[in-house]
Amino acid sequence: xxxxxxxxxxxxxxxxxxxxxxxxxxxxxxxxxxxxxxxxxxxxxxxxxxxxxxxxxxxxxxxxxxxxxxxxxxxxxxxxxxxxxxxxxxxxxxxxxxxxxxxxxxxxxxxxxxxxxxxxxxxxxxxxxxxxxxxxxxxxxxxxxxxxxxxxxxxxxxxxxxxxxxxxxxxxxxxxxxxxxxxxxxxxxxxxxxxxxxxxxxxxxxxxxxxxxxxxxxxxxxxxxxxxxxxxxxxxxxxxxxxxxxxxxxxxxxxxxxxxxxxxxxxxxxxxxxxxxxxxxxxx
Amino acid sequence: xxxxxxxxxxxxxxxxxxxxxxxxxxxxxxxxxxxxxxxxxxxxxxxxxxxxxxxxxxxxxxxxxxxxxxxxxxxxxxxxxxxxxxxxxxxxxxxxxxxxxxxxxxxxxxxxxxxxxxxxxxxxxxxxxxxxxxxxxxxxxxxxxxxxxxxxxxxxxxxxxxxxxxxxxxxxxxxxxxxxxxxxxxxxxxxxxxxxxxxxxxxxxxxxxxxxxxxxxxxxxxxxxxxxxxxxxxxxxxxxxxxxxxxxxxxxxxxxxxxxxxxxxxxxxxxxxxxxxxxxxxxxxxxxxxxxxxxxxxxxxxxxxxxxxxxxxxxx
Numbered sequence: 001x002x003x004x005x006x007x008x009x010x011x012x013x014x015x016x017x018x019x020x021x022x023x024x025x026x027x028x029x030x031x032x033x034x035x036x037x038x039x040x041x042x043x044x045x046x047x048x049x050x051x052x053x054x055x056x057x058x059x060x061x062x063x064x065x066x067x068x069x070x071x072x073x074x075x076x077x078x079x080x081x082x083x084x085x086x087x088x089x090x091x092x093x094x095x096x097x098x099x100x101x102x103x104x105x106x107x108x109x110x111x112x113x114x115x116x117x118x119x120x121x122x123x124x125x126x127x128x129x130x131x132x133x134x135x136x137x138x139x140x141x142x143x144x145x146x147x148x149x150x151x152x153x154x155x156x157x158x159x160x161x162x163x164x165x166x167x168x169x170x171x172x173x174x175x176x177x178x179x180x181x182x183x184x185x186x187x188x189x190x191x192x193x194x195x196x197x198x199x200x201x202x203x204x205x206x207x208x209x210x211x212x213x214x215x216x217x218x219x220x221x222x223x224x225x226x227x228x229x230x231x232x233x234x235x236x237x238x239x240x241x242x243x244x245x246x247x248x249x250x251x252x253x254x255x256x257x258x259x260x261x262x263x264x265x266x267x268x269x270x271x272x273x274x275x276x277x278x279x280x281x282x283x284x
Numbered sequence: 285x286x287x288x289x290x291x292x293x294x295x296x297x298x299x300x301x302x303x304x305x306x307x308x309x310x311x312x313x314x315x316x317x318x319x320x321x322x323x324x325x326x327x328x329x330x331x332x333x334x335x336x337x338x339x340x341x342x343x344x345x346x347x348x349x350x351x352x353x354x355x356x357x358x359x360x361x362x363x364x365x366x367x368x369x370x371x372x373x374x375x376x377x378x379x380x381x382x383x384x385x386x387x388x389x390x391x392x393x394x395x396x397x398x399x400x401x402x403x404x405x406x407x408x409x410x411x412x413x414x415x416x417x418x419x420x421x422x423x424x425x426x427x428x429x430x431x432x433x434x435x436x437x438x439x440x441x442x443x444x445x446x447x448x449x450x451x452x453x454x455x456x457x458x459x460x461x462x463x464x465x466x467x468x469x470x471x472x473x474x475x476x477x478x479x480x481x482x483x484x485x486x487x488x489x490x491x492x493x494x495x496x497x498x499x500x501x502x503x504x505x506x507x508x509x510x511x512x513x514x515x516x517x518x519x520x521x522x523x524x525x526x527x528x529x530x531x532x533x534x535x536x537x538x539x540x541x542x543x544x545x546x547x548x549x550x551x552x553x554x555x556x557x558x559x560x561x562x563x564x565x566x567x568x569x570x571x572x573x574x575x576x577x578x579x580x581x582x583x584x585x586x587x588x589x590x591x592x593x594x595x596x597x598x599x600x
Contacts, residue, residue, distance in 0.1 A: 020381050021390070027378055028397050030474045034412040035404055037423065053426070099308035107289040108301060114309070121316055128578030131565045132319035132326065135333065155315035158308050170286070187304060216406040219538055223566065237407050238542065241414070248415070255408040262403040273402070274395045274482070 042066055042253040049248055063249055070253035076229065077236035078261060084146050084232055085214040088153035089207050096158055097203065100165035101191050105177065121159045134223055144226045153214055161206050168199045204272050208265075215262065233258055323575045331572035344576035354577065357548075357555045358584075363465055364556070365533045371475040372525060378476055379484035380514050383491075395482065402478045410542050413471045417543075419454040428455070458543060461551035468539065468554055480525055487518035527592050534585055537562060557581050 040056035041049060045063050057063075102108070103115060133152065134143075142148040172194065180190050196203070218234025225235055240254055266273055290298065327344055331337040348354060382394045401409075416423045428434040434449070441449040448462050449455060457467045491513060499509050537558035540548060546563050548555030555563075561581065565574030 017385050017387070020385055024378065024381055024394055027374065027474055027476065028394070031398075031401055031476045034409055034416075035401060037416075038404070038408070038412055053421070053423070095308045095311065098304045102301060102305040103287065105287060106298075106301060107287040108298075109290070109292050109295050111287070114305065117309070118312065121312065128323050128561075128575075128582040129316070129319040130562070131571050131574045131578065132322035133315065134565075135571070136315070136319055136322065151311070152315055155311040158312050162308065174288075187301060212402070218407055218542075233405065234407055237405075237411065241411050241542075248421070251411075255404075255411065258408055259404045262405070266399070266403050270396065273399050274392070 038252050038255050038259075041248055042070070042256045044249045046247060046249065066249045066253035067257065069250050070255075070257045073240065073250075074233070074236065074254045074257045077231050077233045078258070080146060080230060081215065081232040081234075082261065084149045084153070085211055087150045088157075088214050089210045091150075092154040092157050092161065092210060093203060093207050095154065096161035096165055096206075097191060097195060097199075099158070100162045100169050101187070101195055103162065104166045104169035118159050118162055122163070130219070130223065137224065143224060144230065145224075146230055146232075148224045149220055149232070152220055153217075157210050157213070161210070164202065164206060165199065168202045169195055172198045201272075204269070208269060208272050211265070212262075323578050326572050327576035327579045329572040331575075332569050333571045337572065340572075344573050345580075347573065348576060348580055353552065353555060354557065354560055354580075357557045357560050360465060360554065361534055361556045364468060365530055367469040368529050368533050369526065371469075371472075372477075372480065372522070372529070374475045375477045375480040376484055376518070376522065379481045379488060379518075380510060382481075383485055383488040383514070395485065398476065398481050399478050401476075407542070409472070410539065414458070414543055417457040417467055417471075419456045419459075422457070424457065425454050459550050461549075461553045464544065464549045464551075464553040468543070471539075471543070483521045483525065484518050487521040488514060490517055530588060530592075531585055534558075534588065535581065557584075 041053075043057055043062040043064075043066065044052075045066070048057060048061070048063070099118075103111070137143050137148045137152075142151070176194050176198070177190055180194060185193065215233070218232075218238060221232045221235045222238060225231055228239075231239070237254070237258065240251060295301075326337070328339060328341060329337040330340045330343070378398070382391055382398075385391050385394075415421070419425060425434075428437065434455075435451075437449040437455075438451050441447065446462065448460055455463070457463050495513055496509070499513060504512070535558050537556050540554050540556055540559045541562065543549070544554040546559070546567050548559055548563075557577070558581065561574050561577040564570045564577060
């Protein structure tokens with residue numbers, strides 16, 4: 001086949017996909033409507049919004065004071081949420097890696113019992129636990145503190161993480177560990193110098209999943225937190241929805257600011273988001 | 285590498301290894317096991333959450349047996365589960381469409397675009413939809429008016445006698461009892477789940493191009509390709525999503541709490557089992573009864589998990 005006909009065939013093939021592209025764009029456009037609305041309304045005050053609900057206003061008429069208002073309102077909540085979410089992600093990953101190492105490397109006495117001790121939790125629905133959990137925190141004097149959220153968050157995701165990590169750690173060649181042991185490395189050193197680098201992609205994916213689910217959580221904060229200074233994003237937004245129902249521009253600006261931290265995370269971890277989410281979930 | 289078996293004698297020497305797993309065990313025992321056991325215990329008590337509690341044997345469970353609200357809430361949640369299963373279809377189709385594109389570059393771009401809505405917190409998406417449902421300002425009504433779909437709905441209403449859509453009156457989605465369940469279903473349109481799409485795409489990647497070429501030589505239509513090549517290959521992923529979705533819908537109540545409030549909206553038509561438990565515990569202060577409700581819900585979920593494991597086997 002000559003080069004000319006080849007390019008003709010290639011061009012033909014490219015156009016074959018056009019209807020698919022059109023459908024995908026249509027669906028994605030509809031999926032992005034809430035985001036579009038959030039962004040364009042955040043630049044308007046209520047009068048502009050009533051006159052022109054659909055289209056964004058120009059940058060010169062953009063109501064920047066909405067963003068300032070939103071930041072003032074949401075900023076402290078974001079700080080609380082970052083503190084809680086980062087602590088949970090960090091500590092729960094450390095605990096899960098250690099526990100997974102225990103199960104993946106050795107079959108110590110009680111191995112089976114302990115493994116089922118974790119596994120059974122997968123069947124237990126969280127919803128039945130909410131009321132007694134509230135009572136437990138009350139008796140521990142942890143109600144209305146961010147620590148309550150942190151300890152619950154650390155405990156909550158353990159099973160899933162240990163379950164996934166165990167598979168990955170079992171795949172690491174045993175020679176590596178044995179070589180380290182001959183050099184006199186302790187278990188913690190082996191975790192640090194062998195498990196962490198070798199299982200880094202799955203640890204990253206699990207950390208992102210943990211971060212996302214904590215970032216989006218509002219049920220526990222709603223039950224636990226009373227003081228406004230301690231509010232996380234979830235509760236803060238719920239109260240905002242109740243209080244400022246009239247000023248849509250300000251509300252949407254607050255929503256927009258609430259999305260910024262995840263946007264920053266997304267830019268830095270796009271690969272983990274796009275590739276890791278699926279791979280991690282399937283392997284688990 | 286399978287775990288290395290350690291003899292009891294060696295284990296006594298290596299007892300420090302248990303310290304590695306101990307922190308996890310302590311956290312899980314305190315914040316997962318203890319509450320679960322406490323829930324079982326307190327379901328036999330009349331308990332307002334204070335020091336005082338009274339042992340009442342099975343009275344809570346007898347009350348549940350006659351609890352109309354609780355049992356009708358299972359009706360609502362069944363409808364939502366059925367709807368949510370149908371709502372998996374757009375994600376599956378989108379994944380297949382993206383996968384069939386010839387350009388790898390575009391496949392990657394579309395993945396990124398699918399993930400982008402995830403940066404908006406779930407709660408914010410819910411509140412934006414709540415705003416869309418607003419009768420006067422909401423975009424749903426504006427779009428229905430602008431496209432003329434409202435007239436169609438009004439005609440269908442007069443045909444079937446629903447009594448919910450009237451000419452000239454804005455549709456009050458979240459405050460008309462008969463429209464509450466439909467609202468709970470249509471929110472999130474077009475129902476693309478980013479994680480779902482990515483998981484299906486990961487499954488589809490197992491299909492090599494030669495499979496498609498062979499199918500094309502045999503003159504397979506798009507539908508046949510889907511039915512015989514793509515669908516069987518993502519069956520595992522679909523099952524995983526199905527199991528997660530059913531259990532998640534059965535025990536979830538955040539959506540209802542935020543859109544409709546803690547009494548399940550007008551006429552309690554959006555009441556689901558989890559919300560009723562929340563309502564009894566934190567609104568009515570009947571913590572003993574709430575624990576009992578949680579127990580019953582737990583057995584339903586356990587039963588469903590059992591069915592799942594038996595009939596909807598997930599092969600790894």
